Amino acid sequence: MADNGDWDRRSLLRGAAVLAGAAATAPLLGEAAMAQAGSGDADALFKAGKFEQAGRAYEEILKTDPKNLHAARRRGYVGLLANQFPDAEKYLKVAIELAPDDKEANRFLADCYTRQDKLSLAAPRWQAAGEEGYAKWFAAVRGEPYQIHGDLARVPWQQMDPRPLVAASLNGGPPKSLSFYTRVPSLQVSGKAAEEAGLRAVAEERFEYEGKTITSYYGVLDSFKLGGIELRNIPVGWSDAEDGPESADGLIGTWILYHFLTTIDYAGRSLILRRRTPETARKARAAAKKPLPLWMAPEHLLFSRGSVAGSGTRVVALNIGGESEMAVSMTEETARQLRIRTDYDRPIETSAGGQFLTAYPCYPKEVRLGDAAANDLYCYADKRPGGPGREGFDVLANFSHSFFKPYNVTLDFTGMNVYIARGKAA
Template sequence: MADDRQADGRQWDRRSVLRGAAVLAGAAATAPLLGGAATALAGRADADALFKAGKFEQAGRAYEKILKTDPKNVHAARQRGYVGLLSNKFPDAERYLKMAIELAPDDKDANRFLADCYIRQDKLALSAPHWQAAGNEGSAKLFAAFRGEPYQIHGDIAQVSLTQMDPKPLVEGVSVNGGPLKRFTFYTGAPELQVSATVAKEAGLSPVVSSKMDYLNGRVWRYGGVLESFKLGGIELRNLPVSWMEWESGGDVDTDSDGMIGMWVFYHFLTTFDYAGRQLILRRRTPETAGKVRAAAQRAGAEPLPMWLAREHGLHSRGSVAGVAGSGTGVVGVLFGGHSEVAGIVKGETAKQLQIRIDHDRPVETFASSHPAVAYPCYPKEMRLGDVAANGIYCFTNPNSPLAPNGFDVPAAFFHSFHKPNNVTLDFTDMNLYVARGPAT
């Protein structure tokens, strides 16, 4: 399980159950992308500039050029591996990340990237020593505990209704370890499957790892373990990571649902978030189902958008945000589910440069990554993802959010409310995102 502060080893997992507008932290703390096309030049500064601008393929070639003349360049090897990982090109990612680790065995980022590379391929045990080297002892211990094939998929499709849309989406009919049916929410800004402390007890879960941490305005115990069975509609997953939390004083942290489905579940399927049709659809990933998705997208006029996955669960695509002074177009964060009424976030610097209207008179005291944060309502002239756009929509801007925690600039992140008129399908094999207005067909 990914660690927000893995460098110092104090925390074993990412905070992911949300309150209020905690989704401000999202997958994409944002930054402006206002310049013209970057030129692919060799040299670290130019390669890094290409990467920062979201020109990943060009950056990859520039890092390769560096390595031809300087084969012991750890930074170039690590970054080239990261470029491969963003697009789920696992052979490339493994080759260059192993090269970086051979040159610098204690490089925490290279080890974390390689651990993530193995996680995405369901090679959980292989990831353990790299989590350890990255300073994430809890994840190392958890994934070393897995035996047999993880994420075993039984069934071909789960098509379940969204029984509630706000303040967060809910699906019913979830069974944990064969137990009674439960209500679950979902959020792609979180990694693993989560259950409540009550459900964990009912399901007979035993923690493999545990830690105490600050959460919202209190302290919680967080546990990680191995779940035998998770069933949703016609799909059952077996042998998968799970986490749960309880207050230090005891009791469930979240009483609005029985658990939350995170990104690690969704990227095992062709996943459709059919907001307009109020349903969640999970299909087994096969050439046939992928072909049907592409055909449906073509009928709806939806062109495939590129998709990138950063830091275990940070989903990105290509989009734009516009203001009075122009448009920031490039890599954007894309999140589904969660707990927020806003359509997205716009980085404070971007909002300022684009002259997006900000309501400074009405600060919102909220939480970001479970820590207190102050945001301000803002209203971009347009937010666009593919052919789908929203004009003057209600967003937040957080002037204190980090510029580029994943190493590349992002002008905006698109949240739950933006997607309501649409259906969106995520294809993690070809790394394409399809978005269209109206219900899925």
Template sequence: MTTGGQWNRRSVLRGAAAMAGAVAAAPLLGGVATALGGDADALFKAGKFEEAGRAYEKILKSDPANVRAARQRGYVGLLANKFADAEKYLQKALELAPGDMDAHQLLADCYLRQDKLAASVPHWRAIGEESYAKWFSAVQGAPYQIHGDIGRAEFLRMDPMPQVEVSLNGGPPKHFTFYTGAPSMGMRSTVAKEAGLTPVASQKIDYEGGQIWAHYGVLESFKVGGLELRNVPVGWSSTESGEDVDTDNDGMIGTWVFYHLLTTFDYAGRSLILRRPTPDAVKTASAGTKPLPLWLAGDHYLHSIGSIAGSGPRVMGTNFGGSGVMAAVVFGDTAERLKIRTDHDRPLETFGHSAPTVVLPCYPEEIRVGSAVARDIYCEAATRGGTNEYGFDVPAAVFQCFWKPYNITLDFTGMNLYVAPGKAT
């Protein structure tokens, strides 16, 4: 699960499935797009994805057998949910190099996002994710079937993690939190048992210095307000003795659920709003708001454009839900390079992706994502994980405390993020 102290993709996913807290280190992805070089790679590293895509295409015109260019061009498409482009180039990369693990991984995520679960299975298997292969093989029929047009759930509480009321398989109300730093929907072992779930795959994983069991199954019905999802892949965790790992909440909603819907995190109005993703719904939710780009790296890490401490427009991690009192995590040498005030005398020992890490309090003069702005607010500077192994530079990622005066809507069809002050209408 960990190699040389660094987190690989499997440990990130499994840690999130175990309902881990907020990320306190840069997200990692097993080496995709490392060893950068050349104009195309420089553009990609700088977050100029469309320009990088054109540069990779130019490389392929002169060198059609260039595996890296094909894989990277597919990756550019996947970041923006341009699935036809992603499939075309990632399949080309695998034709050229059938054993390319990075291409298999990216193509597995590409099929997963489109609910082509059967098509994803051989690629999960190729990268050694046998539990995922068994899990998705067990899903019969279309997953994430949407019934109803809108579901609104008021926050039962805001801190330390927002909590909403949901129903599983028509049962009594359960208190779930949410976090886009987690992939699938997860729940406590006892909650899964009450809902009648049985695992289709299980695996022992590392978690906060010990080991737990991660189980995978399929939930018949998940309901929030007036909106219901049916046939939902879910996970739950238990200790060796079968006890719950986390008892603070009944479960957690992850990014896989949100990207099937038009999702509004209405922090100012203290509610979670889930809509069927139609053009009319997008128009209603985003009225009068300028769109920002939305990129999805890996299978659940969200990014948009923002700035920190005068950095100018940069790709920024954008996280919703989770816990923690920081407005942002500042990665690598960003705090030093941008001369952000940092308190080196008060290190904080915490966990990032369920692994021990140390962060330092810091206070950027300004953080901005669209119309959302915070000044001289408490943040944390990560002391490890300075290189974002998704292949592009990310100086910081913002978290729940940053968003509290705003409402934010995520449109995964148009791949736009909308930020507006105050309550959602």
């Protein structure tokens, strides 16, 4: 399955049946765009992924034009990308004061509260953003969400391909086989697993997916146990989509992973969750030495910096987990501009995010994330449109399942860093 830029929240709420996703990749910035970014234009800096510089530029705009809605909203979004919650809240509240009905500002502030587990504050913001399902869902969560019991879970994978699977328990029931994927927000389970766990829907929505009408359900799970860690009182989703014979029982999404110092140990075939403490972060830094930046775009998509075929370092998407036989995907236009060898004689009819598309095998000379690099890997170039997706900035390429196999990847959602090291995690 390919990674597609039209990955929408509703299109992933099929539960375990949906295992492809994506951020839009964009053609390379042209000389004119780079020149504009260099001139200090805030929007061009943001589009080019120069987020800190863009943030400062938006602040300068607000000094002379404090009622500039776009600058306040975008400055708040810059803070949100890096989990800088005080900054994000400050500027997003300014934006909402200027325009109380602005859906984008309300969505960003809702996301900001959601990441901090302030679900009672998030619910009315989701309502103002037009997200009825999320609003009802989070309003139904009583007490402290995501209560963590235990300090460490080191869970072996049941398999590597076509997707990693780990054993977990729902509401104290027998082990279920769940995959995980950073392109999915909440914990998602199959309809059968939801029924067996005794889940009750507090909200539901209908949407179209690959020509079918799907109903997604939202509920609250009392207990989720993974290795030596138990999470209590957590949002969970499922749907009435039919689960294939080889489907997992569900997907562990980013909302679970960002509550921990998370290591996806591909080389060691294990998922490691640690309580987020200064000590665990220090050990992660020592093991990997060279951090990469980590950004999270609404509401769960992960990004860092990487390069493809001499492109120079640009923003790339991290599609960790899930399933994908290719290592990196990009638009056909990006592959053409980078002069990457592309096999147009062997088109691949695939789908992602509920959309059908055609992809072609391609073989860049090098793909790189920091010190993690590979040559002549099997990749995809596909026909999706270029340009920023809903995250609003250019994304060079999507780094997926197969790229990460020789490494262990640690996601630090406090310091907002990614650590990639070859071999098994310590």
